Amino acid sequence: MVYYIRFLKTPRFQPQKKAVFISALICITTDLGDDFLAEDVDLVATWAQYPSHKALYRESLKWEAGTRQLAVLLGPFSPNDVAHKTSVLNIQLQASQKDTLGVSSTPLVISGCSAPFGPQSEPAEKLILRDLYVANHKQPLKIWEETGNSIARHIWDAALASIVFLDQTIQGTSKDMPALSQLLQTRRSSPLQAVELGAGCGIVGIALATMLDHCDVLLTDLPEVEEIVTLNIKEARPQPSSLVHYQTLDWEEPPPNLCSRPIDLILVSDCTYNADSLPILVSVLDRLVRTSPEALVLVALKRRHESEAVFFDLMRAAAFAPLQAKVQLPAQHDEVDQIELYCYHRQA
Ligand SMILES: C[S@@+](CC[C@H](N)C(=O)[O-])C[C@H]1O[C@@H](n2cnc3c(N)ncnc32)[C@H](O)[C@@H]1O
The missing domain is CATH 2.60.40 (Immunoglobulin-like)
Structure with a gap:
């Protein structure tokens, strides 16, 4: 931790x-x-x-x-x-x-x-x-x-692990998720379209646009993050051919036309801590992937309690198949903490 x-x-x-x-x-x-x-x-x-x-x-x-x-x-x-x-x-x-x-x-x-x-x-x-x-x-x-204790306006450990893992995948030092490696390493004629759900401060999506050429990252979350995420977008130095922007997206009230363009990658970092919101989170993922069947979903999570396991059942029920990787973060007294990462794709 x-x-x-x-x-x-x-x-x-x-x-x-x-x-x-x-x-x-x-x-x-x-x-x-x-x-x-x-x-x-x-x-x-x-x-x-x-x-x-x-x-x-x-x-x-x-x-x-x-x-x-x-x-x-x-x-x-x-x-x-x-x-x-x-x-x-x-x-x-x-x-x-x-x-x-x-x-x-x-x-x-x-x-x-x-x-x-x-x-x-x-x-x-x-x-x-x-x-x-x-x-x-x-x-x-x-x-x-x-500085306060808001859930949304902080960086969470899974975000740090997501950045380490995305960097390793872009650099080719991690081959744990071949489909993700291919997506992030392939030269593209059109920008890679990424959407982050529950982006909080926006750190993961901003890091992706900083590390990767030719990508267009849409950060989304509840209205309460807009101010801090906008500040972070202003500070961001994405690659010259990449973009980061923000749009409010509440999983409880997704707009009818959720995403107007095909998505390649959906990022979800530390959004599975509340078992009550897992059905709506998975339902949003399901709707996004219906219109972009090739999209990959990268989920990073730190297990906090048993109830989070229902996320895996819901993803399975929605026909999402995962590949798993782990990133270690330091913990006190020279121990380490495991952050789990899952790359999902929709099964045919
Ligand atoms: C633990 S924070 C993680 C923030 C960021 N992804 C990170 O890893 O640093 C969980 C995020 O999910 C967002 N969230 C929770 N319920 C939501 C909902 N119904 N719709 C959209 N976002 C939601 C919160 O606002 C918060 O930003």
Whole structure:
């Protein structure tokens, strides 16, 4: 299980007598926010100028096993030092850490950087930016998440595993799913059409368009993600011949004309945690594949409870046949966590 640095209170300048401090409150928690890192780790807090991200000051912090939050207080600084400085606060394991997503490189703790905060004492917006590097790409994926506990506006572990697996498949280092390899490696005369269901922050679809030439990715989810996904689409650097866009799609109320063009690939990451919504999710997949019978469906999931198993029964009943692969993510105390990936196609 990967752990994510989150702001419980976003940073701000805090005047105290004749000095100014930078204060924030952080935790190191799971995607679900239900558990905290139970290992001691050293962290580095960097106050940096915005937008250049030039470091202005660094301080070491210690997260101790058993804690649920850590107060950050940097300073004192003289009021002149902070005047006119729009800043960000970056929290990472080491000052030079790059969070690289890969089979053996995905870090146990994912770093985060705040939204900008001004020289007045108002706190930064309740957001955190992840810079995630994918092997072979110099520019990081820049993904904003909300700092609160919303299910939709966060990155989930299965998304990280999906990106590792898509990268391996595009590079040809994983051959676990031959039909997916063929789809992603074949030179195309028309763009590959991908749709992501329950895209959340949009990280998986944005990563696909960043890694793959000549693809057109439609991210979909409930209206509540529109703001964060739009922000992430603005930050995205897709391949010059690829596109990413967003459209609301509630599985409960799919429009009659669900997709106007044939789809090649449907992405579904960590959307099977709620057994009650599985019938409508599978029904949307079924409808999409009726109009695009050749489409592949890549599902990534982390098993959380037994009730999720009904997903496999529903997919079987809808005549979907799977191939399975696994991606390991780091877990605390040098253990590993398995994320399952399934590539489905509609049986003839
Ligand atoms: C656990 S999050 C996963 C987000 C993202 N795919 C990831 O892996 O980071 C599940 C997503 O499914 C979406 N979802 C749940 N019910 C939905 C519905 N009825 N229609 C559309 N999306 C839904 C949620 O809004 C949420 O973004």
